[in-house]
Amino acid sequence: MDSRWIFMGVPCLMILTWLALCILHNEQMPMMVVVLVALVQIAVGYRLGQYVNRLRQMAYYDSLTGVLVNRRFLDRLIREINQAKNQQYPLTLLFIDLDNFKQFNDSHGHMAGDRLLCQFASILQANVQSRDTVGRWGGEEFVVLLKHTDTNEALAVGTRIQEQVRHALSGVTVSIGVASYPMHAATAEELTHKADTLMYEAKKKKDCMIVATH
Template structure:
């Protein structure tokens, strides 16, 4: 739930308790004061909620690219697999690594490297659906969680990402590992491990996508 409304709700509860204890004032001027204090209290609660939302955004999202950090991504994956198990639908995970990124950094500098990472994160977000989740696993490694998507659907998305990277990013390509729940793994940890290993297999060739077979 949005912390802004939680803050306002807590403020209203405090005002309600205060009115029960103290009662409503009889004089009109005192009543106006009570109303003014109630408005200030609710505004303070709303502002505190905005601040909490900002802290949550900073804690959950990568400061450079804006996508989920790996710990929060894994938490999301665990929840989604639990839900997929109950509702019987597939989930596919893409593990993606930028090929030749170190070479790009050495040639163009770290600031340009950071800019490229942001561009790549934007490409990922533009090529997935609203229900999907993008995360940064670490360095130049990214992950994409595709809900209600089997391996074939994930392959189409992966190919589209590869094509856009070739067209958009200077001399950089991507290697992708693809694994699906429940076909290739039974837990979030197994799924991330399998997709990660397949990504390393893809990196041996570069600009390649390797899909789990069992």
């Protein structure tokens, strides 16, 4: 929920309570004073809400790419697995690393590297649905959680990502590790470990996608 509404709503409730008490005790308050106090309280609440929203944005989302930071992504993964367990549906995790990113940085500079990371994050977000989650695990490593998605469906998503990266990102490619719940892992920790391990295997070949088999 947007914190601005919370911080604006609280003073409104306080003012209404204050007015009710004044009426109850037959106390008269000039309407102009009531309106002025209400406007000041609402304005202060709005600004406090904005500040809290900015703090939340900084804590939850990567400042460069705008996707979830790894800690928050892991929290989301734990919740989603619990929900998938209760409702009995699959989900699949993609661990993705940009190949040759260091060489790109060395050749084009870190600012160009930052722009490329932002482009890549946009490609990931364009290839998932609103129910899915994209995160930055660290450096040039990203993660994608696909809800209600089995391994074969996730492979199609991974293939699209690989193709778009080849065409859009100046010689950079991606290596992907793919693992699904409940087929390949029973917990968030197991799922991340398996997909991460497979991604490192894929990086040995580069521009490769490896899927868990058990």
